[in-house]
Amino acid sequence: MKATVKAHKDYTISRIDDRVYGAFLEHLGRAVYTGIYEPDHPTADADGMRGDVTELVQALNVPVVRYPGGNFVSAYNWEDGIGPREERPVRLDLAWHTSESNAVGVHEFADWCATVGTEMMLAVNLGSRGVDEARNFLEYVNHPGGSYWSDLRIKNGRKEPWNVKMWCLGNEMDGPWQVGHKDANEYGKLAANTARAMRMFDKSLELIVCGSSNSDMPSYPDWERIVLEHTYDHVDHISLHMYFANREDDTPNYLGLSHKLDRYIETVAATIKQVKAKKKSRRDVYISFDEWNVWYHSNKQDRKILDGNDGWPHAPGLLEDIYNFEDVLMVGLILNTFIRRSDVVKIACIAQLVNVIAPIMTEKGGPAWAQTIYYPYYFASVYGRGTAMQLLTSSPGYETTHAAETPYVDVSGVHNEEEGMLTFFLVNRHASASIDTEVTLEGFGDGSVVDHQVMTHPDLKAVNTATNQQEVAPRKGDGAKLAGGKLTVSLPPYSYQMVRIKL
Known part of the structure; x- marks a missing residue:
């Protein structure tokens, strides 16, 4: 079985925004407590942050981390997480039926971000709160001093403002599970008013308005249109969320879910264009895909806590999916889709980073390790920086419930002209056949293969x-x-590969 790919130096999609390789941390389960923060751990630093987790995160070169939620943010009082720890209140988190100690707040999170080398992407509560709390939070975080909230920040130990540029206007407000759930008009008006107030403080902020929680929502895609009609002139991105599951143990159909993802992006991109045309605007709004991952392995075990049958535990094990090799392929396909849609997807956040549906797992008091999905995320984040190539791919395929023709070979290509590197990420969806793949390179000149990484396993x-x-x-x-301007590589059944060429 054979597949062909054509890559021409002049045929490109877009410069990839580095932030498409972002991540997410929510006060949920053990993402924060015994995830990034465990002061009694043998590797903990002076701030109580786990050093073993820090090293794994640093290796990923994560450009931005969204915080503090997620569903959690829709009933969160940001003021609870500032000031002396011993004076911070314990609150009940309605979203996940747990208790929150507030031992970690914006100061601790900001210090951790500086340690791991990432930027903050903060979310404001537009569920139970609104404009006033959002503007106060912004002032606390970004104003140099001489005002009530900025002086309180200085009193709490941080003299310089953090100058956070990315702000999410709530979370999944289309979902009836959300504290303060609103319809599209209610939310659109609130988000627009919040955005106006925040821009009165700083016109250069990047504001992200809530899109659909998933493409199966009954309000989709009208939600995007209505919300953008209220907010288009005041925001820079609209958020999308999607999780991927193999509940029927049907691997071919599972791996076809990337088609559903692609259609989701395409539909919302078209809706953005529609609203832009209606408003006769010159501004562009992009997509922030700020929650995505495989999520289904832990659903059954989480029910006891989520149904309220276990009281209000603090930082219990929740959403702790243990990922398998099959999920490597799915994550590789998702990342390939984001690369190919880099003209409209400018931010994306794997949800989440540690313990909670995460590439990194920890044991309390014990080791931290990379889950299977860590590796495709690592390869894309570290080596997928540059310009996305417009590839012409021809591959045999198969039918799924998501598309009449799903190609067995899925490939994305990235040209980093500054480094003189060309990188391909390839997935073979075929269960039993190796596929000999030929990539024709045009306009790049001579080169040589300098790195070739393969992920396969006999047990999915x-x-x-x-x-x-x-x-x-x-x-x-x-x-x-690589010879005569052609890269040849054999893709084993159910495999993920990265090939790097030095030009």
Whole structure:
């Protein structure tokens, strides 16, 4: 079986915004407590942050982290997380039926971001609160001094403002599960008023308005149109969320979900254009895909806590999906889609970063390790910076419930002209056949293969654990050859690969 790909130096999609490789941390389960923060851990630094987790996050080169939610933010009082720890209140979190100690707040999160080398993307509460709390939070975080909230920040130990540029106007407000759920007109008006107030403080802020929680919502895609009609002149991005599941244990159909993702992006991009035309605007609004990941493995085990049958525990194990090799392929397909849609998707956040549907897992008092999905995320984030190539791919395919023709070979290409590098990310969806793939390179000149990474496993359900951390991990490939302007590589059944060419 064969597939062909054509890549021409002049045929490009867009410069990839580095922030498409962002991540998300919510006060949910063990994402924060015993995730990034565990003051009694042997590797903890002076701030109580786990050093082993810090190292794993640093390796990912995460450009931005969204915080503090998520559903959590829709009933969150940001003031609870500032000032002396011993004076911070314990609150009940209605979103996840747990208790919140507020031991970590914006100061601790900001310090952690500085340590791991990432930017903050903060969310304001537009569920139970509104314009006033949002503007006060912004003033606390970004004003140099000489006002009530900025002086309180200085009193609390941070002299210089953080100058956070990215702000989310609430979270999933289309969802009836959300505290303060609103219809599209209610939310659109509130978001527009909040955005106006925040821009009165700083016109250069990047504001993200809530789009649909998923493309199966009954309000989709009217929600996007109505919300944007209220907010288009005041925001820069509209958020989308999507999670991926293989509930029927149907791998071919599961791996076809990337088509559904692509249509979701295409539809919202078209809606943005419609509203832009209606408003006769010269501004562009882009997509912030600020929650995405595989999520279904932990659903059954979480029911006891989420149904309120376990009281109000603090930082229990919630949404702790243990990812397998099959999920590597799905995550690779998602990232390929974002690269190919880099003209409209400018921010994306894997949800989440540690313990909660996450590429990194920890044991309290014990080790931290990379889950299987860590690796495709790592390869894309570290090596997928540059310009997305407009590839012409021809591959045999198969039918799924998502599309009449799903190609077995899925590929994205990134040209980093500054470094003189060309990188391809390839997934073979075929269960039993290797596919010999030929990539024709035009206009790039001579080059050589300098890195070839392969991920395969005979068991789709294989996982990494604390005691067997490398069961599913990349290995060096040796079959990628470049000669006469053509890259040839064989893709084993159900495999993920990265090939890098030095031009």
